[in-house]
Amino acid sequence: MTLGIGSLAPDFKAITTEGEIGFHEWLGDSWGLLFSHPEDYTPVCTTELGMVAQLEQEFVKRNMKAIALSMDTLDSHMDWKLDIEAAMNVTVRFPIIADEKGLIAQKYGMIQKGASDKKTVRSVFIIDPEKYVQLHLTYPMSIGRNFDEILRAIDALQLHAHHQVLTPANWQPSEDVIVDPKMPQDEVQSRFPDRKVSGVPYLQYSIDPTGKQ
Secondary structure, eight states, rough: OOOTOOOOOOOOOEETTEEEEEEEHHTTSSSSEEOOOOOOOHHHHHHHHHHHHHHHHHHHTTTTEEEESSSOHHHHHHHHHHHHHHHOOOOOSSSSETTTTHHHHHHHOOOOOOTSSSSOOOEEEOOTTSBEEEEEEETTTTTTTHHHHHHHHHHHHHHHHHHHOOOOTTTTTSOOOOOOOOOOOHHHHHHHHTOOEEEEEEEEEEOOOOOEE
């Protein structure tokens, strides 16, 4: 089975740096950021997990829980966490899954044969409170993820979930959004009376419905 957008995120039980969890139960009614890293004690991964720790309050504001995974042992994770905290001047409070046998990684397609038979690529899954995958990104081992973009994507996903609007290329929070052309016209008229047509009738912009300006 290919896991993609709209797929139910597989549930699993795991040993983590914050204790044993059942993934769906741990996620609760929050959004989730599940991301894999190839290996402990590596420089790119150290910066990535450190960055997620730095952004802790940004995730809290968005009702997001972050959880990381690699195929290293719990002891390795616990020791490496100290390195991350020292190198990045952070406290790592999110769980790191010890997926030694790669069973969770296999469920989520995080091991890709063209990259490695034994290490996970840099996968990102954004999962909604109903446990469905809403975004999936994959980076190669050599390139660190852009967490500013990941936060932007979370904002866009949550805006769409709450207000059924679309976001244009390079959209940033508080900027104008696009009215969904599939929305019934009477609903469009009542919800977006000040919309502006841009060049073609199906491209209509409106202000951010959250009122953030």
